Amino acid sequence: MNYKVDVCVVGAGPGGALLAYLLAKKNVSVLLLEQHAAVGKAFRGEHLNEEGEAILKEHGLFEKIEQLGLLRMEN
Numbered sequence: 001m002n003y004k005v006d007v008c009v010v011g012a013g014p015g016g017a018l019l020a021y022l023l024a025k026k027n028v029s030v031l032l033l034e035q036h037a038a039v040g041k042a043f044r045g046e047h048l049n050e051e052g053e054a055i056l057k058e059h060g061l062f063e064k065i066e067q068l069g070l071l072r073m074e075n
């Protein structure tokens with residue numbers, strides 16, 4: 001398979017996925033590669049910290065993730 005893109009991001013963890021999303025939003029053609037077929041919740045943690053929440057809010061992603069079932073930490 002041949003892909004012609006401006007940027008290839010290897011790894012769809014939080015860092016790679018957000019980078020690919022932000023580049024795509026800027027109309028940069030991106031190929032995001034991930035070695036695993038599924039992203040297991042068990043691996044990526046149980047708690048979204050304040051900084052993570054702020055980054056997701058900054059990019060308009062927090063509400064979408066909340067809809068998928070986020071348990072808010074109140075204190």
Ligand SMILES: Cc1cc2nc3c(=O)[nH]c(=O)nc-3n(C[C@H](O)[C@H](O)[C@H](O)COP(=O)(O)OP(=O)(O)OC[C@H]3O[C@@H](n4cnc5c(N)ncnc54)[C@H](O)[C@@H]3O)c2cc1C
Nearest residue numbers: 010011012013014015016033034035036044045046047049
């Ligand atoms: C057990 C555990 C629990 C954690 N709990 C929390 C938590 O509760 N809250 C929290 O905020 N953080 C938690 N973390 C930390 C959090 O998972 C990391 O901070 C975060 O995943 C880092 O993101 P990243 O995108 O930099 O890297 P990663 O998440 O490591 O993503 C890298 C991705 O690249 C892929 N990859 C690597 N090499 C290749 C390749 N050659 N080809 C294709 N794909 C490749 C990997 O499969 C992976 O999906 C936890 C970490 C662990 C290990």
